[in-house]
Amino acid sequence: MTNSLLEVRDLRTDFLLKSGRLRVVDGVSLTVEPGQALAIVGESGSGKSITMRSVMRVLPKTARIAGGSVRLDGRELTELPERQMRQVRGRQIGMVFQNAMEALNPTLTLERQLTEHLSWHGICGKAEARRRAIETLGDVGIPEPEKRIRTYPFQLSGGMRQRAMIAMAMVARPSLLIADEPTTAVDVTVQRQILDLLAEFKARGTGIVMITHDLGVARYFCDDAVVMYAGRIVERAPVRELLARPSHPYSTGLFRSTIEVGGRDRALAPIPGAPPDLAQRPPGCAFHPRCERAESVCRENEQMLLPLTVNGVSRGTSGRPGAVREAACWKVAAHG
Numbered sequence: 001m002t003n004s005l006l007e008v009r010d011l012r013t014d015f016l017l018k019s020g021r022l023r024v025v026d027g028v029s030l031t032v033e034p035g036q037a038l039a040i041v042g043e044s045g046s047g048k049s050i051t052m053r054s055v056m057r058v059l060p061k062t063a064r065i066a067g068g069s070v071r072l073d074g075r076e077l078t079e080l081p082e083r084q085m086r087q088v089r090g091r092q093i094g095m096v097f098q099n100a101m102e103a104l105n106p107t108l109t110l111e112r113q114l115t116e117h118l119s120w121h122g123i124c125g126k127a128e129a130r131r132r133a134i135e136t137l138g139d140v141g142i143p144e145p146e147k148r149i150r151t152y153p154f155q156l157s158g159g160m161r162q163r164a165m166i167a168m169a170m171v172a173r174p175s176l177l178i179a180d181e182p183t184t185a186v187d188v189t190v191q192r193q194i195l196d197l198l199a200e201f202k203a204r205g206t207g208i209v210m211i212t213h214d215l216g217v218a219r220y221f222c223d224d225a226v227v228m229y230a231g232r233i234v235e236r237a238p239v240r241e242l243l244a245r246p247s248h249p250y251s252t253g254l255f256r257s258t259i260e261v262g263g264r265d266r267a268l269a270p271i272p273g274a275p276p277d278l279a280q281r282p283p284g285c286a287f288h289p290r291c292e293r294a295e296s297v298c299r300e301n302e303q304m305l306l307p308l309t310v311n312g313v314s315r316g317t318s319g320r321p322g323a324v325r326e327a328a329c330w331k332v333a334a335h336g
Helices: 048-058 081-086 111-122 124-140 158-170 189-204 215-221 239-244 248-256 296-300 330-335
Strands: 008-015 022-030 038-042 063-072 093-096 174-181 205-212 226-227 232-238
Touching: 008 048, 022 038, 022 048, 022 063, 022 205, 022 226, 022 232, 038 048, 038 189, 048 063, 048 093, 048 174, 048 205, 081 248, 093 158, 111 124, 111 158, 124 158, 158 174, 158 189, 158 239, 174 189, 174 239, 189 205, 189 215, 205 215, 215 239, 226 239, 226 248, 296 330
Parallel strands: 038 205, 038 226, 093 174, 174 205
Antiparallel strands: 008 022, 008 063, 226 232
């Protein structure tokens, strides 16, 4: 293990069903450095959110971490008693959820929600907590924070609620921020503002994990990306190189099925079929039923992450320290 801010190694998470154990996160490994943003990309149901909920240990009652390691600043989180883990959440790891209206308590003012967060962690007293809450609301771009702090979430617009959610995640100044589809259900202008805001936190040294299905969001301010399919990572690469030349057939399909501003000359091509039922996971590469390039070996043998090379030379790392390109596809790894 290195001294990364967040290190996840071989993380496995199961759902405990009447029919048996269902593996929903299967051997995921990733790292996040201070001031770095990592995008986790994939379709709905690919395992993005449950991976990071496993990191925070906020899983459904039917879910269990089955193995692996999660270290934050070198501290193993999977072995912490729940009482100590509650101190980690909010204080060291902040989380921005998809739906701010569901995440925020509609019966409490913003002041109550932000200051109680600080008081519960024993970070500061009541007066200082109110001052920091107002300051953080201002930092996230909420106008007249001294006035708005007395409002309830339902009195705010969708964009303002999302900003308030980010303020709640950042008021304790955590070292790691997990943002789960933070721009869902907001218009393009608000989306840009939220991404600019997250980029500011990143510039201050906060490590960020961005969960998204939107490659344009990943391009905007993330450094690296992992692409997930059926609970596994199928490709990892620096974001710009991934989007310039996706390697795994699934990554290529994601790129072809989305469009960004300025990309109108490119026709959309949806990925055929649907993600697999994990209770009946296909043998070999889970993507092979939807893959145009699949061969018999893809149907028979599980595909492991392999380094991408061209004529024996590592491809696409741009010389940035720690940057790697890997794909779980023997054909891509063999032929570049």
